[in-house]
Amino acid sequence: MIALLLRDIRLSMRSGGGFGLALAFFLIVIVLVPFGVGPETSVLGTIAPGILWVGALxxxxxxxxxxxxxxxxxxSLDLMATSPLPLEGVVxxxxLAHWITTGVPLTLIAPVLALLLNLPQDGYFWLLVTLAIGTxxxxxxxxFGAALTVGLKRGGxxxxxxxxxxxxxxxxxGAExxxxxxxxxxxxxxxLFLAAISLAALALLPLAAAAAIRINLR
Known part of the structure; x- marks a missing residue:
């Protein structure tokens, strides 16, 4: 499992769809919002939680x-499906590889970008906590969604x-x-609801994703 994790992280870094693209998109969203909404700091501070979460999403x-x-x-997916490692474990x-290359960098850079939206000082701690739990x-x-559409042309x-x-x-x-x-x-x-969503997704969706992959590989 560790070898597969390291492999996926390396592939994500090299394929052009890793953390660099996600961070660049997040930065563009946060930078453009003040131009569209206006420079009023009170307005930006009010909408900052929603904008930060929408940008990360x-x-x-x-x-x-x-x-x-x-x-x-x-x-490679066919080999993974027949390997000793259960397909649920592969999922x-x-x-985890997607979260490490996308969710973690977004969580770490979010407080820096929050300065552009005039997020109140008390919100920085909660921004890190909510993103760490929700991403x-x-x-x-x-x-799970990627498993449902695997093999489809232009399934993005x-x-x-x-x-x-x-x-x-x-x-x-998360925003609330x-x-x-x-x-x-x-x-x-x-x-607590945010944590419950993450735990429920971890408990249920790998099973559903593995079943979807098996169907798509037939």
Whole structure:
């Protein structure tokens, strides 16, 4: 599993769909928002939680179609399906590699970009916490979506249409926890819901993704 994880991380770095593209897209979204909304710091500070979470969510979408596509094209996915490692374990490793190359960099750079949106000082801690808890769900859900569309030509648009509705609960609770935290309100409830989504996705979606891959490989 460790060898597969390291391999996927290296492939993500080299294929052009890794953390560099996601970070560049995240930066573009955050930079463009003040031009569209206006330079009023009070307005930017109010909408900052939602904008930061939407930017992170959309940045995660960019590399989802590459999770299984490269392995499917060169036949590696067929070998993985017949290897001693269960296909569910392969799905978990793929999701972990996507989170390491996309979710972790987005989480680390988000406080820096939050300066452009005038995020209140109390919100930086909650920004890191919510993204650290919520981005694993984005990677796992995205891996499930990639498993559903593996083998389809030009399946990127279909993948986005499938995954975006499933991202909505994570977006709602992540942005709400950040909004409450930066205002000094109780943020425990949305944070628990956010953690529950990540744990539920980790428990259920690898099984569903493995079943989808087996069907697509027949």
């Amino acid at each position: 959309l940045a995660c979408l960019l590399s989802l179609d590459r999770i299984f596509a490269l392995d499917y094209d060169d036949g 978990v490793v793929k999701a 694993p769900a984005l990677s796992i859900i995205g891996t 648009l279909l993948l986005s249409l499938l995954v975006l509705p499933m991202y909505v609960p994570t977006l709602i609770f 926890a950040l909004r409450r935290g930066m205002r000094g309100m109780e943020a425990g409830v949305p944070l």
